[in-house]
Amino acid sequence: MGFKTALLAAAIAVASTGRVHAAPLETDSQILSHYLVAGKQVEHVAGLNPVFQQTLVALFAAMPSEIRDNVQILSGYRSPERQAELFAAAVRKYGSVKAARRMVAPPGKSQHQRGMAVDLTFGSKAAKRWMHENVSAFGLRFPMSWEDWHLELATARADRK
Numbered sequence: 001m002g003f004k005t006a007l008l009a010a011a012i013a014v015a016s017t018g019r020v021h022a023a024p025l026e027t028d029s030q031i032l033s034h035y036l037v038a039g040k041q042v043e044h045v046a047g048l049n050p051v052f053q054q055t056l057v058a059l060f061a062a063m064p065s066e067i068r069d070n071v072q073i074l075s076g077y078r079s080p081e082r083q084a085e086l087f088a089a090a091v092r093k094y095g096s097v098k099a100a101r102r103m104v105a106p107p108g109k110s111q112h113q114r115g116m117a118v119d120l121t122f123g124s125k126a127a128k129r130w131m132h133e134n135v136s137a138f139g140l141r142f143p144m145s146w147e148d149w150h151l152e153l154a155t156a157r158a159d160r161k
């Protein structure tokens with residue numbers, strides 16, 4: 001058995017024990033891609049800041065399985081073009097730039113565009129509660145009470161004016 005074959009066999013052995021999240025050949029963005037809502041592009045997690053990726057991987061690994069099964073990533077990294085589209089749509093929907101700014105960050109101002117935020121969906125009240133009670137232990141927070149699904153590193157805004 002060659003070295004690569006041995007590595008692959010080890011990965012499969014780990015995967016077959018059910019500890020898929022510990023598979024040694026997976027990168028952080030590959031691990032996170034398992035938690036993306038179906039049909040979402042891998043760029044949502046591949047474009048995230050590497051420290052933020054690592055922190056999210058640790059968070060998912062620590063979740064009790066019934067919680068993990070009820071948390072998904074709906075949105076993460078957004079390109080400047082995508083943020084501009086979302087903002088333009090909000091201006092159309094809310095009638096003015098001022099009103100739109102309350103709901104969607106303008107291009108250049110979004111933590112999503114910096115790869116420093118994810119929006120989650122919760123499949124149960126217990127999952128939402130667990131997350132709100134536990135993310136601070138990982139150096140994460142939900143900074144906006146009116147968007148209680150929007151998760152960032154606690155330090156994400158420290159370098160912003």
Ligand SMILES: [Zn+2]
Binds near residue numbers: 112118119147150151
């Ligand atoms: Zn968000």
